[in-house]
Amino acid sequence: MGKKTLYKGFTLIDGNGGAPQENSYFVVEDKRITKVGKVEDLQATGNMEVVDLTRKYVMPGLINAHVHITLEPVGDPFGLINRESTAKTAVRGVVNLKKHLQAGTTFFRDLGAPAGIDFALRDAVNEGLIEGPQFLAAGKCISMTGGHGWSIGREADGVDEVRKAAREQLKAGADLLKIMATGGVTTPGVEPGSPQLTLEEMKAAVEEAHKAGKKTASHAQGTQGIKNAILAGIDSIEHGIFLDDETIELMLEHDVYLVPTLVAPYFIVEYGIEAGIPQYAVDKAKAVMDAHAESFTKAYKAGVKIAMGTDAGTPFNFHDGAPHELKLMVQAGMSPMDALVSSTKAGADLLGILDDYGTLEEGKFADFLVLNENPLDNLDTLLNLHSVYKLGKKVK
Numbered sequence: 001m002g003k004k005t006l007y008k009g010f011t012l013i014d015g016n017g018g019a020p021q022e023n024s025y026f027v028v029e030d031k032r033i034t035k036v037g038k039v040e041d042l043q044a045t046g047n048m049e050v051v052d053l054t055r056k057y058v059m060p061g062l063i064n065a066h067v068h069i070t071l072e073p074v075g076d077p078f079g080l081i082n083r084e085s086t087a088k089t090a091v092r093g094v095v096n097l098k099k100h101l102q103a104g105t106t107f108f109r110d111l112g113a114p115a116g117i118d119f120a121l122r123d124a125v126n127e128g129l130i131e132g133p134q135f136l137a138a139g140k141c142i143s144m145t146g147g148h149g150w151s152i153g154r155e156a157d158g159v160d161e162v163r164k165a166a167r168e169q170l171k172a173g174a175d176l177l178k179i180m181a182t183g184g185v186t187t188p189g190v191e192p193g194s195p196q197l198t199l200e201e202m203k204a205a206v207e208e209a210h211k212a213g214k215k216t217a218s219h220a221q222g223t224q225g226i227k228n229a230i231l232a233g234i235d236s237i238e239h240g241i242f243l244d245d246e247t248i249e250l251m252l253e254h255d256v257y258l259v260p261t262l263v264a265p266y267f268i269v270e271y272g273i274e275a276g277i278p279q280y281a282v283d284k285a286k287a288v289m290d291a292h293a294e295s296f297t298k299a300y301k302a303g304v305k306i307a308m309g310t311d312a313g314t315p316f317n318f319h320d321g322a323p324h325e326l327k328l329m330v331q332a333g334m335s336p337m338d339a340l341v342s343s344t345k346a347g348a349d350l351l352g353i354l355d356d357y358g359t360l361e362e363g364k365f366a367d368f369l370v371l372n373e374n375p376l377d378n379l380d381t382l383l384n385l386h387s388v389y390k391l392g393k394k395v396k
């Protein structure tokens with residue numbers, strides 16, 4: 001029998017989207033929640049340690065579905081990572097992990113890192129060598145030659161080579177595959193709207209991932225590329241900047257998640273070339289920002305499944321900034337409760353970890369945030385956390 005801790009008196013937002021429950025409690029034992037209820041129904045508490053959280057709000061830890069833990073959010077992150085040694089980049093990853101955890105992200109998905117650094121970091125966290133959120137790692141993103149993200153990715157052309165690239169990542173330890181369906185904002189000379197890997201190429205990668213029981217995510221900004229990715233069998237569309245009605249219909253039909261990452265172009269435009277962001281990135285971000293928000297709003301209204309992701313590591317998209325994405329989603333028409341669910345339960349569903357994470361229920365891991373205010377009234381309270389618990393241990 002492990003040590004039991006009773007947390008009590010708080011308003012519980014459990015991640016399922018239902019009404020917050022005042023005066024709640026839960027018991028944590030051996031990293032997991034073993035009992036949840038109302039304080040008035042609380043039986044004998046025996047030899048439990050008691051943590052009184054009266055007047056606080058408790059919700060699941062944030063799950064960020066799109067992070068680049070090895071990227072430093074400077075003006076030109078790709079320039080930096082390609083100049084620096086692999087060892088230095090790995091050190092940055094260690095530091096960035098801590099930032100996510102301290103800011104309330106207790107689980108995330110890394111969507112593209114060079115040299116297997118993400119795998120090493122993931123394993124180091126799981127072994128307890130370093131402190132950070134647990135995460136799923138995609139390894140190198142698979143892009144066409146010269147395509148978006150090529151400088152930290154695995155360039156591959158043609159069905160057979162893409163299949164090989166997919167198998168390489170799986171062999172190296174990838175938890176999922178990241179596939180580039182279109183151009184993007186932060187790579188010079190490629191257009192966000194233009195398709196890149198073909199439908200047939202992506203099909204080969206998706207097939208390899210699914211055979212290995214792994215999921216796939218696609219960087220997909222332009223309409224045709226998004227369609228290609230969906231028809232190839234992708235599990236999530238990342239960014240989804242140019243969604244038309246047909247694409248949204250396809251997403252619903254194929255049960256595909258959207259991970260909008262609204263903050264990515266937002267901060268590029270906010271900071272601009274004065275902050276050292278390359279002109280091409282600022283121009284492209286400006287050109288897509290409105291369409292991005294409109295696409296998000298349309299997809300949300302149509303009932304497309306949405307998981308929160310920030311693309312942290314892109315210019316001035318900081319590793320402790322996930323709450324900004326929630327705020328932008330709400331600004332674009334999402335209800336605050338849906339923004340919380342997209343950042344907890346929906347993220348866990350997309351990542352395939354819902355059995356253990358994403359909601360605060362009996363049997364789940366005790367990854368949770370203690371907040372000073374009701375986040376449904378004020379999302380800014382997520383930027384000023386009272387405390388953070390990871391696997392039942394207070395980490396902030």
Ligand SMILES: [Zn+2]
Pocket residue numbers: 066067068111112311
């Ligand atoms: Zn990304």
